[in-house]
Amino acid sequence: MNDFLNNESKPEYIICAAIWFKDDKQREHQPKNIANGFVICGRRHHNCYATASLLYKSIDEFCEQYSEVKRNAIQGFLTSKDRFVERSEASEIAFNQKQIESKPKILFSEHLY
Numbered sequence: 001m002n003d004f005l006n007n008e009s010k011p012e013y014i015i016c017a018a019i020w021f022k023d024d025k026q027r028e029h030q031p032k033n034i035a036n037g038f039v040i041c042g043r044r045h046h047n048c049y050a051t052a053s054l055l056y057k058s059i060d061e062f063c064e065q066y067s068e069v070k071r072n073a074i075q076g077f078l079t080s081k082d083r084f085v086e087r088s089e090a091s092e093i094a095f096n097q098k099q100i101e102s103k104p105k106i107l108f109s110e111h112l113y
Contacts (some may be wrong), residue, residue: 010080013064013097014090016041017109018078029085042080044109046093076106 022037031039042048052069057088077090085107095103100111 008081011097012079012081012083012093014077014085014094014112016043016078016106017045017048018042018076018084019045019052020074020076020084021052022072022074031078031082033083037072039078040082043113045075059069077109093100 018031018039018041020034020037020039025038027038030037040048040051042051043073055067074086076084076086079085079090079093089104089106091100091104091107091111094100094107094112098106104111
């Protein structure tokens with residue numbers, strides 16, 4: 001197999017901020033540990049919410065449903081091994097890979113860049 005595609009032997013590291021929107025619908029092409037819902041990635045978590053708002057008919061519709069959308073969303077990060085991880089696991093990964101100098105309880109994108 002192509003070494004580029006076979007990253008199982010390489011260390012896992014944090015790529016970017018991500019939010020998992022849990023709606024119990026199965027979709028293709030999601031991180032390999034996400035069985036339902038969908039994950040949106042971005043530079044920061046607010047960029048993910050901005051992208052999510054585009055999935056609605058209008059910004060007003062998104063704002064009306066924002067509290068429900070946010071209640072069913074989990075903030076985390078996408079890793080180099082195509083996994084969605086929550087903030088606490090992301091902190092551990094980033095620290096172990098020397099992406100950050102000290103290990104916070106939970107990771108924020110501001111810790112990375």
